[in-house]
Amino acid sequence: MDQIDRKIVRALQQDGRITVLDLAEKVGLSPTPCARRLDRLRRDEVITGYSAQVDPEKLGFGVTIFVSVELEKQDRNAIDAFERAILRCDEVMECYLMTGSRDILLRVVARDLTAFDAFLENRLMQIPGIRNLRSNFALRAMVKRDVLPMATG
Amino acid sequence: MDQIDRKIVRALQQDGRITVLDLAEKVGLSPTPCARRLDRLRRDEVITGYSAQVDPEKLGFGVTIFVSVELEKQDRNAIDAFERAILRCDEVMECYLMTGSRDILLRVVARDLTAFDAFLENRLMQIPGIRNLRSNFALRAMVKRDVLPMATG
């Protein structure tokens, strides 16, 4: 992971469909070694995939909700079980295990509040071991970034 | 936005570098009309871009922190000013305007706690109009998804 690798990763975060030729020029390499580095970055799982950025509203997901979940038990088994269950919920875009009261933070998308209510009732609250929930609604996203900061190196 | 468009968007979220040929086959179209739809989806900003998915840890960003910010005033001007300021912070990967006490939720990445402290001191707390802050630390990401749920249609 040298400076050129970081440039490659950065360029690909900014434009995931850039060609190897353009990428090579951008980072100051010729195409073949650039492609070799790209292969390595994927093998090492620095780059784990590629994705289109989509406007959720245009797909009908107008609502974003953050849900704090506190589990009854916070041992490994309880957390693993919750994790397996939450992986099956497509509405959950992000899920973080937090410090402190060792609760869990979810970012959930939904079509509207009715759909979110259905998610809570039929999905989230069906998961055993939940002590309590707290939902906070987002009015809008001010920032949604896909490019990590420059690692100082 | 019909069912085929949704399939296209879904496939591109799953693999942002899929070729038009493979995409066409996947959604049951021939390449040319598939490419036309793709152009339209980009023009309509349903698809806003493409990005590589990167493992933050492998780039040295081992720490994720959620920061709740409460502003002194919650009028349009104060929020706009905060938004402009936060856009300049590369460490802020997401920022949501919330309901309730109309505060703001940030997801911040940092190299370590020292770097996060520097961000708080030199960046975030330099923004005027902040009444208070509350930081919550993530132990790890359980789920990080880039594919929106299927819109029922």
Next chain:
DNA sequence: ACTGAAAATGACGCGCG
């Protein structure tokens, strides 16, 4: 369907550490 461009692959020599 066609044409130009790009990707994937491999071989080879070179230079810098």
Next chain:
DNA sequence: CGCGCGTCATTTTCAGT
């Protein structure tokens, strides 16, 4: 000495018309 770059060439595949 060896790793990584550059160059070149080839074949296959893709994009755009």
